[in-house]
Each structure stands twice: as structure tokens, then as C-alpha cells.
Amino acid sequence: MAKRVVLAYSGGLDTSVAVRWMIENLGVEVVCLSADVGQEGTLEGNREKALGAGAIAYEELDLRQEFADDFLAPLIKANALYEDQYPLVSALSRPLIAKKQVEIARKYGADGVAHGCTGKGNDQVRFEVSYMALAPDLEQLAPVRNWGFTREDSIEYAATHGIPVGATKEKLYSIDDNLFGRAIECGEMEDPWAEPPAGVWKMTERTATEPAEFTVSFERGVPVALDGEVRPLFEIVIALNHLVGSYGWGRLDMVENRRVGIKSRETYEAPGALAIMLAHRDLESLTVERDLGRQKIALQHRYAELVYDGLWYSPLRDALDAFVDVSQRHVTGDVRLRLEPNRCWVVGRRAPKSLYDYGLATYDAADRFRHADSEGFVRIWGLGVQTWSDVQGPGSQR
Secondary structure: OOOEEEEEOOOOHHHHHHHHHHHHHHOOEEEEEEEEOOOOOOOOOHHHHHHHHOOOEEEEEEOHHHHHHHHHHHHHHHOOOEOOOEOOHHHHHHHHHHHHHHHHHHHHOOOEEEOOOOOOOOHHHHHHHHHHHHOOOOEEEOHHHHOOOOHHHHHHHHHHOOOOOOOOOOOOOEEEEEOOEEEEEOHHHHOOOOOOOHHHOOOOOOOOOOOEEEEEEEEOOEEEEEOOEEOOHHHHHHHHHHHHHOOOOOEEEEEEEOOOOOEEEEEEEOHHHHHHHHHHHHHHHHHOOHHHHHHHHHHHHHHHHHHHOOOOOOHHHHHHHHHHHHHOOOOOEEEEEEEEOOEEEEEEEEOOOOOOOHHHHOOOOOOOOOOOHHHHHHHHHOHHHHHHHHHOOHHHHO
16 A cells, blocks of 8 residues: 555645545655646635645646647647637646656655546546556555545535635536636536536636637747747737637536446537647648648547557657647648627638649639649549449439
8 A cells, every 4th residue: 555645736625635545545755746737716725625635745847838839739739629619638647647657756755646537527547547557566546546535525525624716515626727727517507408508617707799700820839939029839829818718718518428337418618729729730830731631630539549548658659749740841831710799710821832722722813723634534533423324323324
């Protein structure tokens, strides 16, 4: 049994209760690690809560740039949306946090790592498979999965032990957010027929009314500038969260297939992520050759599944990254998007290595397309179908 563990500590209900519960029931020392992956204000007071609950040490890391450069950028290049919708908000932060837990465990001589995920969720898989890949020698603890508390029990336990938490019995929402978006679940939203209450939305609360435009610039598939200003990726995402979200765009309400075999109603806000993915896909239509683009579309679904299923640290994802990187060699250029209340769409795109040839595409006097060549092309292209028709199909009935 582990004697000292590093807990991925969010400061929320479950991890706050987990500190005291593991000390009292498992007899372990707890080191808490809080990771800043771009969530708004949720780390404030974490040190006091963790130490007050009995942790022997507390570490807080600003991981925003590493998160953006090493996790968001590969996902953007891959166009990876789980089930064609979800930009993998929570799934992306777990492997990075797990990596840092392992590093902190080595620093403090810990022999275990722990998380605050339930037995129904995907995050337990993402944390534990990452631990297995990075440090199979460390024991894994999952107190929330094993203690048998309901959410109401956890709230009561926290109150009894003087652990301050934001959740109440009247407002039973579970929220997880980072640079790439915000996930909201529990409460009345567990009924897939019920409309999400207006009060659950935060990033996409509409305040802007006048139409606006913005331009995202990419280099080799990665956003590098916003409206001509070169900025780190994490700053571009933050800026677009505020800008695009202010128009009320970027909400998702979906029933998704969890890795553990159940369907779950999920609501997300990801205005910056979805706007960037929209722009990136559009730029690819201008710069990626047809067969390469079609193969990439086939693989991006598998990429999203790997990330969703906790297999960030896997040889298959490494191999897919190599393919994606080759596909992005010429995905450099600018995409202009327009905003109106509840709308965001592409209105223009340009690229120095664009495969769009005006002389071939136009029907005006600048037309360079050799129309006469089409007669032979169509005849050869349709030869197989014509042969089938003559022998086995409609033509054979004459």
C-alpha cells in the first residue's frame, strides 16, 4: 500500500473531500498538485483548502503554454472532434496533469498517485492509462470511485469536516474548464429532454450585438496570430473565448458515448476552440491535396477517439501525429471569420501555397482550363459503368 501519494487537486468538491478521506481511511500522506490549464479563478484558495484538509504539501503549476503548445496544437492540426462535435476539452488536460503528477511524485519520493474521478466517467480512464504509460511503478488510488459517497454525501462530509467547497445541495452542477472550453453536467441536465438552464452558460453569455470580423493566421496548421498580431497560442485561444463567446456562439448540447459503455448527456462551451477548428478546416480546403485531405478526414476520427479514450501516450497517436505533421506542411495562411449574435462563419481565406488556381477555376476570359480534354476524360472515367450497363445493367435489357 502506498504511503505517500500525489493527488490531482482541483479544489472542487470531490478532491477536497478526497484529501481528508485518504488520510483517515488509507493512512497515506497526501501531496496536492493544482494545475493551471486556463480555468478561470478555480485555483484561488486551493493552497489553503488543501493544507487545511491535511495535505503535507501543495504544488501549483502554470501549464497554460505547455498545454496549448503540446496538447492543443496537435489536436487543432488533426481537426480532432469527438463524434464530430466535441473538441475534447477535459480529455486534453488529463494526460498533461498526469505527467506532472509523476514528476511531483519523483520530487517528493511518493509511491502513489491519485485522482478524484468517479467510476462512471471517462477521466478515470484518462488519468490511470496515462499513469500506466508514464510510471507503471506508482500505485494508483481512486478514492471517489471506491468510497461509495453520493454527491450529497460528499457535500455533507465536507461540511462536517470544515472543508470549504463551492457545491451545494441546491446547485448540483459539476463544472470542469480549461483554455479550450468548459464542461457542465449533473443536476437537471441529466435528463436529455430538459433544456439546459440559462444560468449554466458563462463563456457564451451573449453581450455583443454589432457584427464584427477577425482573422486567424496559421503556420503549418497552428494558429500564430490574431488580427495580424503574433501571439502565443494560449493567448489566442483566451482572446477568442472572450470575443466569440460574447456573441453567444460556441455551445454544444449532445449525448455522447463514454468509454465506460454508457451514453451521457453533456453540455459544453468552447467558443475559441470551435472557431479555431472551423478556420483550420477551411484553410485546409485551400491548401491540402484532395486524396491527402480525404485520408486525413478518415484518420482524424480515430485520433479523436484515442484522445477521448485516454490513449494520448500511445504509439498509434505518435504515428498519427507524424502523418498529420506531413499533411500540415503547407497549411499556412489567413482565415477571416465574421461574427453576429449566435453565429460565426468563414468569409475569406488566403494562403501563399494555395492549390486554388483562379485561371483553372474561373469561367471568365482568364479561363485556362482545356475544355476539349474533358471529352476523353469523361469517356474513360465512365467506361467501367458503361460496360456494366451494357452487359448486366439497364443497357442489357434493350
